[in-house]
Amino acid sequence: MSDTKLFKTVTWSAGPGCHGGCGQKLYVRDGKVVKVEGDEDNPFNQGRSCPRVLAMTQYMYHPDRITQPLKRVGKRGEGKFEPISWDEAFDICEKKMKIIRGEYGAEAMIFAQGTGRDIGGPISFLTYSYGSPNWAQLGLSGQSCYTPRLGAMKAVMGDFTVTDCSQFLEKRYEDPAWQRPEVIMVWGQDPANGCPDAFMGHWVVDCMRMGTKIISVDPRQTWMTTRAEHHLQLRPGTDAALALGMLNVIINKDLYDADFVRNWTHGFAKLRERVQEYPLDKVAAITGVPAESIEAAATFYAKSKPAAVHWGVPVDMSPEGTSVAHAIICLWSVTGNIDVPGGNVIARPSHGVSSYPYSTEELVELYGEELVQKLTKKRIGADVYPMVKNFRGWAQPDMAIDQINSGKPYPIKGAWIQTANILGGQAARARLHYDALKKLDFVVVVDLFHNPTSMALADIFLPAATFAEKDSFRAWWAPLAVIKKRVQVGECKSDWEINFEMAKRFNPEGMQRWNSVEDLFNERLASSGMTFKEIQDKGGWVMPEEGPCKPYLRHERGQLRKDGSPGFQTESGKVELYCTTYESWGLDPLPHYVEPPQSPTATPELFAKYPLIMITGARSQLFFHSEHRGIPWLREKEPDPLVQVHPDTARKFNIYDGEWIHIKNDMGKVKRKVKITRKVHPENIQTLHGWWLPELKGPEPDLFGVWDYQINQLIPGPQCSTSGFGGGQYKTTLVTLEKIGNMGENNG
Amino acid sequence: MAKYGLLIDYNYCTGCHSCEVACQQEHGYPEGKTGIKVAEFEYETFKGLAIDFLPYPTDLCDLCVSRQKNGERPACVKHCQSRCMEFGLLGELVTTMEKGHKMVIFAP
Ligand code: SF4
Ligand code: SF4
Numbered sequence: 001m002s003d004t005k006l007f008k009t010v011t012w013s014a015g016p017g018c019h020g021g022c023g024q025k026l027y028v029r030d031g032k033v034v035k036v037e038g039d040e041d042n043p044f045n046q047g048r049s050c051p052r053v054l055a056m057t058q059y060m061y062h063p064d065r066i067t068q069p070l071k072r073v074g075k076r077g078e079g080k081f082e083p084i085s086w087d088e089a090f091d092i093c094e095k096k097m098k099i100i101r102g103e104y105g106a107e108a109m110i111f112a113q114g115t116g117r118d119i120g121g122p123i124s125f126l127t128y129s130y131g132s133p134n135w136a137q138l139g140l141s142g143q144s145c146y147t148p149r150l151g152a153m154k155a156v157m158g159d160f161t162v163t164d165c166s167q168f169l170e171k172r173y174e175d176p177a178w179q180r181p182e183v184i185m186v187w188g189q190d191p192a193n194g195c196p197d198a199f200m201g202h203w204v205v206d207c208m209r210m211g212t213k214i215i216s217v218d219p220r221q222t223w224m225t226t227r228a229e230h231h232l233q234l235r236p237g238t239d240a241a242l243a244l245g246m247l248n249v250i251i252n253k254d255l256y257d258a259d260f261v262r263n264w265t266h267g268f269a270k271l272r273e274r275v276q277e278y279p280l281d282k283v284a285a286i287t288g289v290p291a292e293s294i295e296a297a298a299t300f301y302a303k304s305k306p307a308a309v310h311w312g313v314p315v316d317m318s319p320e321g322t323s324v325a326h327a328i329i330c331l332w333s334v335t336g337n338i339d340v341p342g343g344n345v346i347a348r349p350s351h352g353v354s355s356y357p358y359s360t361e362e363l364v365e366l367y368g369e370e371l372v373q374k375l376t377k378k379r380i381g382a383d384v385y386p387m388v389k390n391f392r393g394w395a396q397p398d399m400a401i402d403q404i405n406s407g408k409p410y411p412i413k414g415a416w417i418q419t420a421n422i423l424g425g426q427a428a429r430a431r432l433h434y435d436a437l438k439k440l441d442f443v444v445v446v447d448l449f450h451n452p453t454s455m456a457l458a459d460i461f462l463p464a465a466t467f468a469e470k471d472s473f474r475a476w477w478a479p480l481a482v483i484k485k486r487v488q489v490g491e492c493k494s495d496w497e498i499n500f501e502m503a504k505r506f507n508p509e510g511m512q513r514w515n516s517v518e519d520l521f522n523e524r525l526a527s528s529g530m531t532f533k534e535i536q537d538k539g540g541w542v543m544p545e546e547g548p549c550k551p552y553l554r555h556e557r558g559q560l561r562k563d564g565s566p567g568f569q570t571e572s573g574k575v576e577l578y579c580t581t582y583e584s585w586g587l588d589p590l591p592h593y594v595e596p597p598q599s600p601t602a603t604p605e606l607f608a609k610y611p612l613i614m615i616t617g618a619r620s621q622l623f624f625h626s627e628h629r630g631i632p633w634l635r636e637k638e639p640d641p642l643v644q645v646h647p648d649t650a651r652k653f654n655i656y657d658g659e660w661i662h663i664k665n666d667m668g669k670v671k672r673k674v675k676i677t678r679k680v681h682p683e684n685i686q687t688l689h690g691w692w693l694p695e696l697k698g699p700e701p702d703l704f705g706v707w708d709y710q711i712n713q714l715i716p717g718p719q720c721s722t723s724g725f726g727g728g729q730y731k732t733t734l735v736t737l738e739k740i741g742n743m744g745e746n747n748g
Numbered sequence: 749m750a751k752y753g754l755l756i757d758y759n760y761c762t763g764c765h766s767c768e769v770a771c772q773q774e775h776g777y778p779e780g781k782t783g784i785k786v787a788e789f790e791y792e793t794f795k796g797l798a799i800d801f802l803p804y805p806t807d808l809c810d811l812c813v814s815r816q817k818n819g820e821r822p823a824c825v826k827h828c829q830s831r832c833m834e835f836g837l838l839g840e841l842v843t844t845m846e847k848g849h850k851m852v853i854f855a856p
Contacts, residue, residue, distance in 0.1 A: 037826070637768065
């Protein structure tokens with residue numbers, strides 16, 4: 001490979017899809033990427049790679065990849081598209097979207113993203129340039145993915161925290177400032193497969209090798225739970241009760257960190273009172289976890305120093321997700337594990353750079369108070385839900401789709417869908433989403449491949465670039481990195497380029513500040529004191545420097561608050577166990593438990609009909625949400641949509657391993673192939689979301705088999721926590737299993 | 749006689765599939781063809797369920813000879829997310845194994 005050149009860059013993300021920030025080496029020959037390997041020098045992944053990034057070449061040069069802008073020529077959904085130039089595509093989008101803005105107001109356009117890519121930056125930029133308040137993860141019931149946890153952390157502690165696996169330190173595990181967590185309590189995640197939200201799951205495995213013990217809170221059995229010191233196998237959705245039960249043990253047995261509680265927390269006495277409502281016998285009855293196990297795990301967690309909590313999306317997807325998060329925050333707070341080495345370390349984007357605004361604060365920094373306030377007035381859900389109004393610029397997704405459907409209180413006429421396979425992925429009530437979105441006057445899809453959403457809805461399809469084909473920057477915790485374009489595939493453009501061009505057309509005055517996307521990057525990177533090029537010249541990434549973005553004990557050093565005094569960025573300057581912010585928003589200022597809306601005790605009649613709790617939404621190393629089903633190296637390792645069923649349950653339903661069956665409830669039925677395994681509890685089943693089969697026909701009515709395999713058709717709604725964020729029922733929906741009549745017809 | 753081999757510390761193999769795709773990419777194998785395959789084992793023990801993964805080199809494993817020439821580790825070893833694979837002289841791998849448990853050595 002002598003004529004092969006090697007370039008280093010950083011992912012985020014089309015390709016692997018995820019939110020990790022691995023350093024990767026691209027081997028380029030004749031303008032094509034021929035191999036991708038992990039960059040040993042990058043502290044994030046230290047040379048390792050996931051299977052999805054290793055399959056990059058199959059992804060980038062896939063025959064199904066869309067590499068030219070497309071215009072729909074047949075009826076919507078008919079699958080007839082024609083290639084057009086970028087100029088024509090931009091002109092059409094401009095014209096149609098200006099008509100909508102002129103006739104109905106900018107709020108009549110919704111800007112829908114999924115997760116993945118560096119999308120939050122460019123899509124919020126376009127949304128605000130156009131003037132719409134409606135930026136949403138459309139379909140994601142309750143916005144139940146990380147936002148509820150982020151909102152809770154901001155309200156209770158004024159900052160975000162993550163498990164400290166040394167990721168903020170350049171020398172990583174070798175840095176003497178770091179300490180190995182004695183215990184990591186993994187709450188509702190399987191880090192070996194988990195979504196790398198700026199966190200590589202295998203860091204937990206690294207810590208285990210060095211001696212860290214694991215407490216697993218998980219209704220399933222996984223590689224990690226079978227290696228855990230304590231595994232609390234709770235009933236899905238009962239996380240808050242479990243957390244409150246653990247707090248009950250820790251507080252009543254005086255296992256908390258009295259100094260930290262005295263010096264740095266607010267409302268401990270009230271929390272103490274509240275946890276009395278959760279004695280262990282009651283908690284055991286709710287969660288199904290034996291009282292002795294809860295007591296032992298809580299004691300183990302509290303006595304281990306330092307200890308960290310690593311949590312996952314089931315927290316958000318529990319009813320009252322923001323209250324569940326609050327309860328877990330109380331766990332790491334009363335044990336004094338905040339911003340200590342090996343604990344829950346405060347996470348700020350390195351160098352204070354923001355690209356994907358995580359809070360209203362960041363939005364205001366980027367777009368100014370006036371615009372953000374003006375838009376908040378019209379944002380869907382902001383007048384109903386306090387957290388939608390006060391934390392982060394998202395529209396409330398359940399309300400958004402209902403509004404698209406009803407046209408009330410104001411009509412939505414168009415959608416700009418970027419990184420979001422709504423119909424094949426996140427949409428609870430997926431059918432309703434289909435029906436409602438079909439009514440829109442104009443739909444743009446920006447993606448890399450056709451999928452059920454683009455096939456059913458797109459009037460214009462704009463082809464996006466992978467990380468190897470784009471300039472961008474990555475500002476999510478650490479390091480701060482730039483992504484450097486190395487090759488071009490077809491006519492694909494980066495999301496930033498596409499949205500920058502469109503923004504110029506909608507807001508020419510505001511856009512005069514920047515001549516190029518790189519100018520815009522440089523402005524956003526300003527707080528680092530470096531330009532895009534300078535970071536590139538430094539090797540492409542920089543670790544946090546001494547200051548508010550680098551651990552540890554920043555609350556003691558006066559590095560968290562704007563006024564420079566010690567303490568946390570909250571009203572009281574303390575961690576608010578009793579949360580005055582929640583109180584001012586009309587929410588319960590203390591954590592509490594709410595039973596899932598569908599459950600054996602909440603809805604016994606429904607349970608008699610649908611006696612299994614279905615867990616969906618787990619992550620996989622092979623597929624990022626609804627992506628990668630067409631990538632041969634990945635798909636061959638899990639070719640079929642499986643449902644995990646316990647052997648006892650299989651016997652009860654008279655089904656065999658490998659049998660194709662229907663999972664069913666009042667919302668509909670979906671096909672799955674049975675995988676009999678003890679990994680699931682007999683009362684639960686588990687199945688991956690995001691299944692559609694790219695090898696099937698795209699045009700309607702097939703839509704790549706989405707209506708046969710899209711599991712989120714069975715997830716009811718609208719549903720969300722009182723705060724507006726959290727509570728999508730992806731982990732707690734009741735279902736039953738049904739044999740498919742004729743064996744000849746059912747093989748997928 | 750093979751002098752080199754792969755040591756797998758399979759207590760730590762999480763079944764992430766990186767070794768498999770790394771091998772396929774390195775050798776340009778299409779799907780269905782691979783130098784290494786990860787198997788999963790699920791069984792009951794006295795303490796409850798056990799879940800183990802074990803990658804095993806197939807007939808196609810050439811221990812990445814072309815990488816060895818460049819002084820690089822095999823593709824699977826380099827990318828293993830839990831770093832549970834080691835490449836080396838069989839005699840030396842045995843020494844590592846004497847100190848561990850749940851390990852195997854393959855001499856493909
Ligand atoms: S050593 Fe090389 S050829 Fe053998 S399994 Fe690993 S990657 Fe494949
Ligand atoms: S890469 Fe390592 S951890 Fe992943 S499956 Fe292969 S051997 Fe196991």
